[in-house]
Amino acid sequence: MCGIVGLYLKNKALESELGALFTPMLIAMTDRGPDSAGFAIYGDEVAADWVKLTLRHPDINYDWEILAGRIKEAFAAPVEWFSNNKVAVFKVQTSAEQLEPFIAEQAPEVLVLSAGRSIEILKEVGLPADIAKTFNLPGMQGSHIIGHTRMATESAVTMEGSHPFSTGEDLCLVHNGSLSNHNRLRLELQREGIRFETENDSEVAAGYLTWRLKQGDTLGEALEHALKDLDGFFTFAIGTRNGFAVMRDPIACKPAVLAETDDYVAMASEYQALTTLPGIENAKVWEPEPATLYVWERDQ
Template sequence: MCGIVGLFLKNPALQPQLGALTAQMLKTMTERGPDSAGFAIYGGGAHGRTKMTLRGVTEVLRPDFEKSVLSLSDSATFSYRDDHLVVSCPDDAVSAIRELVAEYGPDVTVVSSGDSIELYKGVGLPEEVAARFQLAQMSGTHAIGHTRMATESAVTTAGAHPFSTGPDQCLVHNGSLSNHNTLRRQLVRDGLSFETENDTEVAAGYLSWRLSQGERLDEALTASLSDLDGFYTFVVGTRDGFAVLRDPVACKPAVMAETDDYVAFASEYRAFAGLPGIESATVFEPEPQRVYHWEHAA
């Protein structure tokens, strides 16, 4: 079943509230996905530096890991939230740090990287996951989140959404893809790699691949309507905004709300209840096969 939330802020004055508003929306989707949850939050980027979110850097590993990173980039900084670590480093140090992460084995992985994205996910009730990573205290420009009810793969942190397979890009998904294994093999031949058997990771990789070929996000999402077989609602996060797409049948619930201050997405209207000014928002159901896309000015 699963639940999706998204919040894109037009009004910069709301940025300090982004985490708190997203946390409340995520909690509201608990009944749609009680086994695991995750979110991506965007903001706070610095020119020439990359933020890498890593999962699995435990307290035991931290001293050795930080020492190793600093030997590669003495200007790297570290920010921990539970077992997730955000390393901020110069862009030219990213490849070396990725190689270092690989030396620690499968328990330590890069879950996202980019100018502004931070990505956190874990097993447990959405409210507990949000509290574990202190989502309510975060600020930013936009965020997307997901609550999962696993139906086709195990309940694991790796299998939780969002999935990030490209710089500042992530995807959450409600639905099921029937041709993801075939598509996965094609993408592997094109040089992509996957951590899980989750069909959502394949969808994220597919979009990353098309974007790497020079397509715009709206073009890549439009192409997915013919290349991805199944039923789905996608919400995609990018450095500058987010996008929404529903399959031609659109059997998965979806609703949007827009005011002068924000655009919000949710699987159910009740997730909007705590948003400021929701009583005067334009509320609508996104149409099937139509790409909805909002971005901040570059």
């Protein structure tokens, strides 16, 4: 069992409150996932010729300034960065393809949690309330956010095994359920050049989407293929640079509820996670249909 939650703002005036609106949603899903929690927040977008990476080092006192200096020197490009607990967000005027191998070489112990123009992924082992506090989630701003509270079933309780999993630039996925063909699929995807950090089944779903998108699929097409190729139970919430998507498997054992008002679209494993949202009493609330893709996107 796990809990998943998502909040996509239609009303830009609420962007400064995104973290504050989302924090109680994440905490409400503690019963479904007390092992670890994480979220992917979208906002504070960099220009098209810049890249934003979320990096993590196991040592909270790691000196990010040194890494920033090396990047600045090697790329002869401006670098902006800030740290938040064990995580740092780096913004560099270059591409992810150039920057990620450089970081892997210069600081092999640094893990790249996300790459893109907008996405930041933050996740840790522990109770959702503690993780929200660790990263000061209530103070965060942005356009949309998806989160996960994990009750681990098929792989270890580690930061690496926590959700969300990034699936390529500005794309990430959270998963409630379990996949039964992930080992075979992981091998096939590895042959296609997709890298995996863990034994986690959800990371395979993320890697699968990355692979389909590299094949030229739109997000919708990639998810249509996922319905055929992924065997098991799943409710997915997927974040993209300008939108978010929800999809359940055809059997639809794993719960999901959606709510929509003029101001936002919200998704959660259980309605309890939506009760603190403004205007929820009069929101349209419904259960997403099995094997049906729901997508909300804002204009670029």
